Amino acid sequence: MKPWTQAAFLCGLALLPALPTAIFHPKKPAWTREALAPGEITLDTALALPDRVWLDARKAGDYVAGHIPGALPLNEDAWNNLLPAVALQFQPGQNLVIYCDSLECNTSHLVAERLRRELGAENVFILKGGWLTWQKNQL
């Protein structure tokens, strides 16, 4: 078999398991950075939500330095101290939108999971792109 034929054959062999995985794997990464992961919403969608409360999942210092107006801090560093303020203003049907630093930050997802589990909140969303998106839109 000629070298290039051999190379093509090897690539073809690799594609056999790779293609179905890329299409069907439940944890496949988003094809583009614009695709939304489960629970994520864009800034436009968030701004259109009625009865919306912003929750800032970043570290305390970042929140103090600047945050979305009206946002309540809620992070896992001080969860037990911060949750009461969120819980006591909570009403059924409220839309809770959580943000952290940027696209790569997973903290929002962890906070969302705990809110659903510990407060029974149903309408919990994560802002795609986080604080960085807010700043870029200069709102």
Added chain:
Amino acid sequence: MKFFALLLLLPLHAGLAGLTWSTTHFSAKATQADKEVVARFGFKNDTTKPLTITHLESSCGCTVPQLAKKTYAPGETGEIVAYFTIGQRMGMQNSTIQVATSDAPRKPTALRLQIDIPDPLETSPLLLTWKRGGEAKDQVFTVKAKPGFSVKIAEISVSNEQFTAEIATAKEGSRYDIAVRPKNTAQIGFGLLIITTDYPAKEPRVIYAQLKVE
């Protein structure tokens, strides 16, 4: 045929570049009473030239990686020490430290930490509802400490005076059944059952359940 053989060797060659790691995965269990978990990732420069660590970044502010120095001579060993802050975290925590070296600055190695911080409590249900105009009977909210944990209730309250709550039965430190009911069901109402525990001692956990007359 020679080219075919060379292709098969490519992955092996790629593995010889850069640092050799003693492990790239660390997992541990912790409790909310712990302050931090320390993970150590040892490495060795198995190449023939000095290597400099050019990039060291954690995926989470909860994990802080530290390095004694940046450049390692051929054959020299070192380690990255990662400090994971428990804070008031709970559940399975995953964080990643990306490490890149001067010989492959765009191909970082991912060091993975997995810290399991079990929830010491089982609570249910999250939502108690009564029908408007229906019977204002007791419903039970249960707090149970999981095996190995002792958790006491320090205080019980409700956010809406339309509801009342009191401990019905208790096995101190392990199980509490709390009877909750609305004073009347004439009006639609919403409130929270608020239970303050004694665990962890420094910043005790507060448990919530939703109460609705609908």
